[in-house]
Amino acid sequence: MAYRRPLAKDIQRIKGPTAPRKRFENFEETRAIASETIESAVCHPLTNTSQNKILEDYEHSVKGSFDKIVPVLKSISSIQNSNDFILQAQKLAIEELGFELPLHVLEKAWVRPLDMRALFAWSVFQAHQKASAEFFNSDPLNGSEKSPLAKKFQSFLLECGFHLLDVTPCSDGRLAHSIAYAMRIPFSSVRRRSHAGALFDIERTVNRWIKTEHKRFRENMPNEAHTPTRYLKVVTYHFSSIDPKHQGCAAHGSDDVLAAKAGFQRLLDFRKAVENSFCCGASVDLLLIGLDTDTDSIRIHVPDKDSKTDLSSWVSSQDLYRLTHHLSASMALKKIKEVIKQKSTGNTEVGMINFIAKLIENNFSQIDYVRHLHSGPYPDAGHAERFIGVGIGFKEVHLRNLTYFAHLDTVEEGAPDLDVGIKIFKGLNVIRDLPIPVVIRFDYSGRVPGERERAIDDCLRVRNAISNRYRSLVDDGLLHTLLTIRDRDLKDPAEVVGSSLDSIPKEAH
């Protein structure tokens, strides 16, 4: 597959040729499991191969547009002293990348060396905008509210006894695809908020819970308030089966026991906050999931009917895959449910068992996806993100290792998340003399008067705070920002409201 080669090359370039995978203590073991998961090309009977093809094409197309940037810029750099340089450069950029380069940067080529850092950041921003526009205009993942897949999943969720699914994965870019790929949930059927270490903001989640319950009460959406369904809050922590001590969650020192414990404590605190404030804790269910960033297999800690959860016990999709591969689809599903029941620490609701079984079933498709695409586990065990996403939004980002998220209102509040992101990108980009591309995003509601203007102000405020915090990187042209806003009530792509690459910079407030 054409996609596999550039990705592996990319990783080699980042890590250097002297970083053989054998140094990872569990590499051979994980590869053996991932490949033995079946030596032949046969997929699990529950695997959705047609969906895998759609997802592969999408990943190939989006990541491919980012990965073309460096080779094309190298070609452009080599012709910067030719007479018709601007003409040639634009021709190459349009043909190979699909967009023009900024004229005010190209025009300086005769008097000083071409600012390749600016061209790189510009190209990353353009690739992001292109992917963002495609996502909202043509729904390539079939996950929008109108898609039959989303409608089906929404009904299934209600049947399981949940009126809202709210998932917090870690902000690590290796989990950015956890909804649309690893768990195969239509993106419109879930509220996703990524946070470092999957440690979500309790107050904001309580607010979201209030909004959800209020909507049920006022509008019967998605169902009537008196129907005994619950708000399901999920935390997805992560670990690395190949290199558990180094490639796990940075926020928890690569300690998966700690990651699970901290994530579950946050869930308990959220439920307590709802119970203490509204005396209706029964309407909140909790679920803890672990994701192996090397194989995308998941492990689910089966809760009892009161959300009591044993952190040292789980159902593993990898184990269940092997256990059920030889069975028919219906027998495999039956077996999955049996094992989930066995792992339950008490009475687990039937709806919860069905929901967990669905996640396991969906994850089988992802296990086959990774296995077939890479002939084993992912070749990029570590970070390989293309840009940092800062602010509130990014509904369109669903690919692994594309974006490091720092969800924040203010840089002061989100500084730890952002510092981790900058550190990661120093290793990915700055070490190669390339800048860190930072896309700032603030979603707003067009229904609320003045909120669009406030979103623009938020972008400028965060941009200025980033410039102050990482002053030397900005001064050296090693950090560039793109400011974007998006009306969350519409299906339109994000709108660009400024960039550090503007020929005339917008005035800071």
Ligand SMILES: [Zn+2]
């Ligand atoms: Zn993490």
